[in-house]
Amino acid sequence: LESQYSLNEKWIKVRKEKVKLPSGKILNDFYVVEGNDLVAVLAIDKGCVLLVRQYRHAVKDVTLDIPGGGVNPKETPINAARRELLEETGFTAGSMEKLAIYYPDSGRTESTKHIYLASQLTRYQPLCASEDDAEEVELVRLPINKLINKIKTGHGIEPTLCLAMLFLFLKKYNSDWELFANPLKSNQ
């Protein structure tokens, strides 16, 4: 019904809205944190997943995630995924398939997140420092079975990485659930 910016900075924009819900109820102060759409890439190279380990200041901790970032204006999600994969890992992908699409924070943010599965990887360039000031990223390669074990027991595993692995198995590896159930056994 009404909308105005409560905060409008380069890195964050917050809108305050007056909203009429489907039931007819009126909310006077609903805040929406604006955000571009997001992408993330589950890239598998010779049985290993390419991961990024980085310090996240908001939680003052180091976390493990798949590569990803924001979709730029006029960029398609799949092109953003290719760009982020290259920037963060130095790899290009011969095949990119949509794996999942969801709202990462539907209670507060309008963004949609797209997860792609990247395969047929080629090392395109040595990994160089990201241009994004806030990102200091370390590349980590983990075999799928070790990664699953880490998800089961580890700390600081990002939800996007977990979701990517769930959808990988739901959509691609239906016949190989034993790996998920007993990751260490299959490593022997």
Added chain:
Amino acid sequence: LESQYSLNEKWIKVRKEKVKLPSGKILNDFYVVEGNDLVAVLAIDKGCVLLVRQYRHAVKDVTLDIPGGGVNPKETPINAARRELLEETGFTAGSMEKLAIYYPDSGRTESTKHIYLASQLTRYQPLCASEDDAEEVELVRLPINKLINKIKTGHGIEPTLCLAMLFLFLKKYNSDWELFANPLKSNQ
């Protein structure tokens, strides 16, 4: 190094911080969206998962999730989980186990999210309207196998629900992967 509020309202608080990263690099304008810790509850009653369907204004869509919400000041996460389960479904749980803990949005928010597995459910009260103005919640019961199929193919499935199901199978149902792989077959 420095911290000040850029936005300080009842429903949303945003801090602007000057930050020194582990590498020594200084960021002058890192924004943190403040938030309480969050809880969500995977509640299973007679083979069915208790779900909430609600309109989410930020994405202007209806989504399916497990019950959950914020941890109040001085409340423990497990008590918040019990309270949210009761408020949103009318059920109490004889057993509550920690299923997962993660940072839902480590790039921007300091919150931690706790997912609990609730079982031995008892209907405590008829579901009544939530006191939270922004929530208009419809309770949905789905058998586990139908839910997995919905996650595979559905729209508007919240990531918290997907993560809860992943950790349920990783931690509890290791021997029953066939259900995940072929949800509809096991429904016959």
